[in-house]
Amino acid sequence: MNARIFSGILLLILCCGISFSGCFWQSVLPPKLDLNKSECGRCRMSILESRYIAAIDGPILFDDIGCMLFALEDHKESPAHIWVCDYQKNIWLDARTAAYVYAPMLGTPMNSGYVALSDSIAAVNLASYVHGVAYASWDELVLSFRLRTIEFIANRLRVYF
16 A cells, blocks of 8 residues: 555656656747738737847747847746847847847838847947947846937937926
């Protein structure tokens, strides 16, 4: 009887372990994108171009890196996984290791002007071509975004006061 109970408990533990490991691996992979059927998790616009998209923790997609950055400002906790799509190669990148370019002339869906690239050299080359600014790290991107947001709000306040 004790052997049956022990084997039942062992089987239960094994099944739970397999279930949890399956959930873990699914959350680590970037999300599947179905263009024209997926919508932005912030502005609800249809996602039409993959080279501008971003995602947090797998299921939440954004049509523009700027939309994702605004959404992250609202999060109380930092997401486990943040993904961005390479502007030139059209592949998913870990957002925390990607390089970025800010250039208004890039015409991103929500006009944030931010795009991701796989390395700093590609970012510097694109930035020089489009008269933009290259950022070598995630922290530089977030700082730039916050400063641009503050500057935008300050300019709006000058109009009213």
